[in-house]
Amino acid sequence: MLATLIAGAISISAAAVFSFAFLSRMVERMVSLSVGILLSTSLLHALPEAFESGADTHALFATLLGGLLGFFLLEKFAILRHSHHHEGDGHGHEHGHDKHEAGRSGWMILVGDGLHNFTDGILIAAAFLANPNLGIITALAIVAHEIPQEIGDFIVLLNAGFSRVRAYAYNLICSLMAVVGGIVGYLMLDRASGWIPYVLVFASSGFIYIAVSDLMPQMQRRATVRETIPQVLLVTVGVCVVLFLTGRMHLH
Template sequence: MTLLWIVLFTLLGGAASAGAAGALLLVPDRLRERLLPSLVSYAVGAMLAAAFLGLLPEAFEYPGTTPQQVTGVLLGGILLFFVLEKFVLWRHCHTDACAAHGSHAPLATARPWRAAGTLVLVGDSVHNLIDGVLIAAAFLTDTRLGVLTALAIVAHEIPQEIGDVAVLVHSGYSRGKAMLFNLLTNLPTLIGGVVAYFALETLHGALPYVLTLAAASFIYIAVADLIPDLHRRPEPAATLAQVLLIGAGIGTIVLSHLALEHWLH
């Protein structure tokens, strides 16, 4: 029965968060184009807050880990995603023959947005895998705790996935592909939940390091891919709007964590 609860709530949670994010794709094209810069700013705040206020604190507090271990994995993770982005860019250049421009190619040509979209999918998949593990752990403790944890995770994921869909569309994905890939990134939630049910003790030992890798991916995406794009609009009015929207993304994640603590207690 516990396994059934885990499967049900990991599927429902993923469908709910992906559905809410996919609603962005139903917005008319012209309106969506006007909303995208705002949603990218929002995504920066949500990703940084999820990394620094959610994932990393959990990794630091995990029994048996040291700050040096966590920060070492964080540093290695950032380097890993740098190499991954280089590989994505290299493949993109070979496909579009942009390598012929050499090292003096314009930044917009040499660094396509599709790399950011790919990294979002990787980071979101890892994050959702961990969500599945957390849901399973809660259900193995108490069914009521599992339900509340699943609901809180959905509330936490919706604003972040809205930002992720914005990044995917801005990266050049069609509406259909953005919705499909965003939905597929929620499958690791189910996988993490089922695997954790059968091998929770083994997964617990690796949990803080997987959390740290997920944090590294979100930090790298926000700092290396999204923020430079925001700097293309340096005028005061646009900058103020960006700061407010980044703050809104951070605030949403903070409120979701407070709701989680309230629901669990």
């Protein structure tokens, strides 16, 4: 429990310091970095790990489909997105309406992040039960892996209109899901271990949906070559950071 709590708190705090100190003035541009981080975390790490687990492939794809459709419905009904428009578009919405609308991506990223942290807690518990030293290494590796992902989450939340305090507070609450996952993993490891691939896939579906549905369309609205080149470079940087850190995770 202590390892899951520390892992979550350290990764959240480090990501917050980096995001708020260096990236807050470039949130709009850093959306591109977030796309690279979210897509590469999902497609190059979480999903391969899930599909290599030996779980039923058809069931995993069904979970992925269900997750994508579920986040679509969440966007439609729970977040009450009625239309897609922009401030100053002449539609007569009250000031700040777009900021409110943009918040849907923030809430969905928090749901996906909470599920991902829950899975990390299960993984840490499994490692500690196998070997305490392995548990410590696993927790440290997860901290290294979580920092770039949490930076991406902070960028999404700031872009969605969350204040710095709210973004940090909600991310910190989500990090507590790692403690819940650690407890579940410790008490019901045999049964919980079978859930891990499906939780990974469902969490990944949320990250993919956010990147493709909300963030990439924002990037597409800036279509000049001068704006496109930095976008491509930042997406590439996000992918490379995740590739580097997930490669280090294989130490455990």
